[in-house]
Amino acid sequence: MAETRVLIVEDEESLSTLLDYNLTKEGFLTVLASDGEEGLLKIEEERPDVVVLDWMLPKVSGVEVCRRVRQNVETQNIPVIMLTARGDETDRIRGLDMGADDYMVKPVSMAELAARIRAVLRRIRPALVAETVTVGDIEMDRAAHRVRRGGEEIHLGPTEFRLLDHFVQNPGRVFSREQLLNAVWGSDVFVEARTVDVHIGRLRKALGKHGHDDPIRTVRSAGYALETS
Structure with missing residues (x-):
């Protein structure tokens, strides 16, 4: 929760x-x-x-x-x-x-x-409210803080885990950098919007480690979304 x-x-x-x-x-x-x-x-x-x-x-x-x-x-x-x-x-x-x-x-x-x-x-x-959530071939276990994709273990840092968790809660929805900053870092923490791009890059690299397609879509001038297919 x-x-x-x-x-x-x-x-x-x-x-x-x-x-x-x-x-x-x-x-x-x-x-x-x-x-x-x-x-x-x-x-x-x-x-x-x-x-x-x-x-x-x-x-x-x-x-x-x-x-x-x-x-x-x-x-x-x-x-x-x-x-x-x-x-x-x-x-x-x-x-x-x-x-x-x-x-x-x-x-x-x-x-x-x-x-x-x-x-x-x-x-x-x-x-x-589910401890384990699956979107496409991505499975998140919040209680164990573990992520699998296509059955393969994916190792994520705490920030990347929170980013993915936010995307998984809202599959297909486009989030601006500012919305992701508020959701993941909090509105009372000063972090540059560019920081979001860095962590999105790390998340993409981790999710693609075993040869999988990039599930995160970049929407020009709008932000990022997690593809559901």
């Missing part, structure tokens, strides 16, 4: 801090936003694996954020768990009708929230 990115959109600072602390302790990578407008921006920039979204938010409401996420073809498959002080069944139904995948009434049990995040990911994006 260590590579699963959770966006927390919550305007109450104490609760946001509590959610951040507990979900980080559970092994998730957390990103924070304090209002609906910032939440939409972070969804566009960070492309989280799941969104934990408060119902009542400044600027843009949680329900409206959820509606826009579902309307956008690039974000419509991101799981959304809504948090609210509203326990009324009609409000719950409205949230689910707007596209929320799950709904929790405050005060929230942190252990239950973590369990629901894992459950929704198992339903919607099982590759994120």
Whole structure:
């Protein structure tokens, strides 16, 4: 679960801090936003694996954020768990009708929230919670930190492993250098974009060591993608 990115959109600072602390302790990578407008921006920039979204938010409401996420073809498959002080069944139904995948009434049990995040990911994006994932002839075992291609062992450095893991979670999708920097190195670490090219080169060399074709496609002026065939 260590590579699963959770966006927390919550305007109450104490609760946001509590959610951040507990979900980080559970092994998730957390990103924070304090209002609906910032939440939409972070969804566009960070492309989280799941969104934990408060119902009542400044600027843009949680329900409206959820509606826009579902309307956008690039974000419509991101799981959304809504948090609210509203326990009324009609409000719950409205949230689910707007596209929320799950709904929790405050005060929230942190252990239950973590369990629901894992459950929704198992339903919607099982590759994120599986220890062993296969894309084409590439097999990754996250628990053992091992990679095989066509049955042959592939030795990767930690950064190359995280790069490949990110590609495997999103096969066929093109990522810019900046998106890869944020996903693999983190948005709070200063690394030059050129560094991505160096590590992509190392990953390509390792994956092609036994005579295999290069599975990473370079998209001019756009970035890189992992081919699925």
